[in-house]
Amino acid sequence: MDQFNTHLYEQVWTDLNFRLDRIGVDQGLGAALLALRDHQLETGFITDDLSEVERIRLPNRRGNRSYYAQYNPARARRFSGSGVTEPPPGAAKVNDGCFLCPENIQWQQFGREVGYDLQFDDREYVAWMNPYPLAPSHTVIAARNHIPQYWGATPHHLAHMVHDLLDLAHFLPGWIGFYNGEGAGASIPHHLHYQFFPRPPDYGRFPLERAVWSFGGDSLLDPVLVGRYPLDFAYWKGTHEDVVRRALPWIAAWARKARIDPDATANVIVINQDDGEGLQLFFVPRDRRRARSKRMTGIVGGLEVLGEIVCSSEDERRRLASKELNYKTVKDILSDVSVGL
Numbered sequence: 001m002d003q004f005n006t007h008l009y010e011q012v013w014t015d016l017n018f019r020l021d022r023i024g025v026d027q028g029l030g031a032a033l034l035a036l037r038d039h040q041l042e043t044g045f046i047t048d049d050l051s052e053v054e055r056i057r058l059p060n061r062r063g064n065r066s067y068y069a070q071y072n073p074a075r076a077r078r079f080s081g082s083g084v085t086e087p088p089p090g091a092a093k094v095n096d097g098c099f100l101c102p103e104n105i106q107w108q109q110f111g112r113e114v115g116y117d118l119q120f121d122d123r124e125y126v127a128w129m130n131p132y133p134l135a136p137s138h139t140v141i142a143a144r145n146h147i148p149q150y151w152g153a154t155p156h157h158l159a160h161m162v163h164d165l166l167d168l169a170h171f172l173p174g175w176i177g178f179y180n181g182e183g184a185g186a187s188i189p190h191h192l193h194y195q196f197f198p199r200p201p202d203y204g205r206f207p208l209e210r211a212v213w214s215f216g217g218d219s220l221l222d223p224v225l226v227g228r229y230p231l232d233f234a235y236w237k238g239t240h241e242d243v244v245r246r247a248l249p250w251i252a253a254w255a256r257k258a259r260i261d262p263d264a265t266a267n268v269i270v271i272n273q274d275d276g277e278g279l280q281l282f283f284v285p286r287d288r289r290r291a292r293s294k295r296m297t298g299i300v301g302g303l304e305v306l307g308e309i310v311c312s313s314e315d316e317r318r319r320l321a322s323k324e325l326n327y328k329t330v331k332d333i334l335s336d337v338s339v340g341l
């Protein structure tokens with residue numbers, strides 16, 4: 001599509017959104033997002049079919065626990081952008097060319113990238129497909145407006161962000177969603193966004209989910225879980241309403257205390273189990289000064305916190321093959337970025 005043709009772009013957007021709304025009403029939000037993925041494959045915006053990706057299980061010596069590594073060389077290319085940094089005449093560049101502002105996306109991606117408008121109450125989001133996916137149908141759900149990811153810089157408080165994350169997850173049975181705070185895996189910290197993908201069919205439960213069982217399972221009274229996973233975390237499970245009621249006051253109280261420390265940040269992960277068991281919410285405190293570990297190239301984000309590290313360099317592939325990068329390395333990576341609760 002000609003990137004100058006704003007009228008045509010708006011027409012494509014309107015038609016697609018009308019179609020996705022109908023799919024959403026009939027089959028749910030997940031089906032609408034899968035249809036968005038199909039559209040974005042057709043336009044050529046997404047080209048990565050994940051065929052280069054290998055998922056490697058890293059068991060401990062006893063073989064009763066594992067972490068995972070994902071070798072995903074395309075992820076290393078994600079900061080290269082489309083190469084277009086200046087808009088054509090007549091098009092606007094807003095917020096320094098932010099990659100999540102719809103005004104920029106039209107000309108940056110030559111009209112191929114189209115989003116899906118989501119609105120609940122007075123909050124507006126746009127769903128976009130991630131061109132460098134961590135899993136099939138990896139979707140970025142970004143605020144419509146240019147609001148920062150860091151809750152301390154905005155009246156849009158952390159508990160409100162988690163509330164929106166829970167509301168989105170509620171409509172996505174079988175999907176996993178996360179919020180990566182600034183310095184905790186967010187690659188575009190200037191614009192609020194969440195990541196979502198359906199749990200791939202060949203994936204079992206993630207190590208972080210399994211860790212809950214080592215604390216006694218789902219019937220825990222205290223949400224704070226310390227000592228049996230390399231990261232401290234808080235955990236709630238229940239219906240959407242139940243998790244909102246119990247977790248949000250706790251998170252709001254944590255954020256009030258954390259505001260004293262300008263480097264406090266967090267990963268928040270929500271899993272809609274698709275087995276009628278409701279939502280699981282994991283809250284993992286982080287520190288912006290420890291965004292990464294020396295033991296791996298990338299930043300530690302939500303997927304790493306779940307127990308799956310993403311490797312994208314040839315050197316990491318070699319270290320995986322020689323088992324130099326193993327169960328203990330992942331455990332150490334998570335320990336390197338842990339913050340006490």
Ligand SMILES: [Zn+2]
Binds near residue numbers: 095191
């Ligand atoms: Zn933006």
